[in-house]
Amino acid sequence: MEVIRHSGSEIERAKQDFRIRQLRARDLLNNDLDGADLEKHVEESIITTTVDKAVAWARGNAMFPATFGLACCAIEMMSIVASRVDVARFGFEAFRASPRQADLLILSGRVSIKMAPVVRRIWDQMLEPKWSIAMGACSSSMGVFNNYAVVPADKFMPVAVHVPGCPPRPEALMHGILKLRQEIVSGPEQSWRERYHAIGTEELVAIEQSTGEAAGA
Amino acid sequence: MPDATGLELLAQELGEAVTNTVHFRGRGTLEVDPKQIREALAKLRAKGYDFMCSVHGVDYYPEEPRLGVHYELLDMEKVDRITVKLRVPTDAAEVDSVTPDWPTANHQEREVFDMFGVVFTGHPNMRRILMPEDYEGFPQRRDFPIGGEPVLFTANEAKGDDYTLGTSSR
Numbered sequence: 118m119e120v121i122r123h124s125g126s127e128i129e130r131a132k133q134d135f136r137i138r139q140l141r142a143r144d145l146l147n148n149d150l151d152g153a154d155l156e157k158h159v160e161e162s163i164i165t166t167t168v169d170k171a172v173a174w175a176r177g178n179a180m181f182p183a184t185f186g187l188a189c190c191a192i193e194m195m196s197i198v199a200s201r202v203d204v205a206r207f208g209f210e211a212f213r214a215s216p217r218q219a220d221l222l223i224l225s226g227r228v229s230i231k232m233a234p235v236v237r238r239i240w241d242q243m244l245e246p247k248w249s250i251a252m253g254a255c256s257s258s259m260g261v262f263n264n265y266a267v268v269p270a271d272k273f274m275p276v277a278v279h280v281p282g283c284p285p286r287p288e289a290l291m292h293g294i295l296k297l298r299q300e301i302v303s304g305p306e307q308s309w310r311e312r313y314h315a316i317g318t319e320e321l322v323a324i325e326q327s328t329g330e331a332a333g334a
Numbered sequence: 335m336p337d338a339t340g341l342e343l344l345a346q347e348l349g350e351a352v353t354n355t356v357h358f359r360g361r362g363t364l365e366v367d368p369k370q371i372r373e374a375l376a377k378l379r380a381k382g383y384d385f386m387c388s389v390h391g392v393d394y395y396p397e398e399p400r401l402g403v404h405y406e407l408l409d410m411e412k413v414d415r416i417t418v419k420l421r422v423p424t425d426a427a428e429v430d431s432v433t434p435d436w437p438t439a440n441h442q443e444r445e446v447f448d449m450f451g452v453v454f455t456g457h458p459n460m461r462r463i464l465m466p467e468d469y470e471g472f473p474q475r476r477d478f479p480i481g482g483e484p485v486l487f488t489a490n491e492a493k494g495d496d497y498t499l500g501t502s503s504r
Contacts, residue, residue, distance in 0.1 A: 231466050263481055265473035266465075 176220075176246065177302035178208040180294075183219035185239065188226025190253040190284040197287045197294075204291060207298060216242040221297075223290075224276070227255035229266050233273045240274045245319050248301070248309065250293050251276040254283045277309040336362045336416065344416070348377050361417065368403075368420040368429050375405065375418065375432055383407035383416055386436045391446035395476040399423035401452055405432070405439075422452060424475075431457035449474035 141158050144150040150158060186194060197204045204210055213219040216239045228236055240249065251270040254260030257279040259267045270276050277300070280293035300308055310316045336344060341362040345352040351370035356363040366374045375386075385408040392402035405418040422429060431454035433440045443454045444463040451472035454460060462469060471478060 230469075231464075265471075265478065 177298045181213045182221040184212040190225035194225040222249040224256040248277045275309045275313045363417040382409040389442035391450035
């Protein structure tokens with residue numbers, strides 16, 4: 118974390134500005150504010166944005182990873198919720214036990230060719246929008262298990278972020294998660310779909326437009 | 335372990351089932367005829383080796399016959415071990431299953447079949463145990479190719495390999 122140190126005069130000025138805003142807010146409530154002062158106050162109090170941006174911001178700051186561990190990387194994954202790196206600071210702390218409630222799948226370990234359909238099924242059960250992180254060498258490139266038994270994650274599901282390491286330190290996974298968060302918040306939101314030529318494959322349920330007659334009946 | 339003399343005596347008692355004896359670094363090994371493995375193991379059990387520790391598969395490539403199956407037996411009272419080995423060629427890789435006599439061999443014989451392709455006749459459930467049922471080939475054989483499948487990294491993508499199925503726009 119970057120620590121920002123201000124000089125004494127800057128702090129004094131910030132305190133003064135804060136006091137001015139406080140007084141102005143009180144005047145507004147008393148209906149004493151008008152003209153240019155009112156304009157300025159409103160301008161300072163409102164942030165304009167688009168719904169998409171606001172939604173992306175909310176999504177990026179409230180990710181629910183699936184409670185899903187495969188191998189030794191899972192031990193490192195578990196420790197990201199502990200106090201040292203504390204992923205809860207970024208809204209990732211709620212590991213969901215059901216893929217239906219999760220929107221991030223962390224592939225923490227090697228995936229054997231027999232396990233791959235199971236993982237794929239979990240991924241398919243997750244609701245849109247969803248992302249995945251391939252954690253560690255095995256799920257990215259098969260690592261030391263470059264043999265008949267292990268399959269890289271790219272072969273059976275899309276991966277948004279690869280975190281290298283064997284296993285990656287919790288800080289490394291954290292870095293991967295923050296990269297993903299950055300991607301979600303700032304867009305393009307569906308990066309992995311572009312990469313996997315999968316735009317238009319979103320599983321969206323069509324909401325039927327109810328007509329007036331149907332509503333009346 | 336039986337000493338070298340003890341091993342020879344043991345081999346004599348087993349009769350013509352034994353094709354060779356090896357005593358190496360204090361460890362006795364009986365090489366037996368694959369057709370008589372059940373009888374040989376039954377006789378060893380009568381001699382006190384009544385615990386089967388493990389069943390292994392081996393590929394002796396490029397020697398012939400290529401495939402081997404090892405049985406490790408243990409005498410629990412004398413704390414005495416003996417290894418029984420047999421060899422079969424790849425084109426007729428069939429061995430009598432010892433599972434009816436030694437139930438512990440059940441999963442281990444399935445694993446040897448899965449990895450090396452030795453078929454154990456008389457096994458109650460002779461199918462793959464670790465690899466998927468529809469897998470082709472026997473991955474622990476020494477002529478099985480090493481290495482897995484290519485990975486979709488940007489570096490590989492730049493080389494022009496397309497690893498995504500079906501939806502490619504290129």
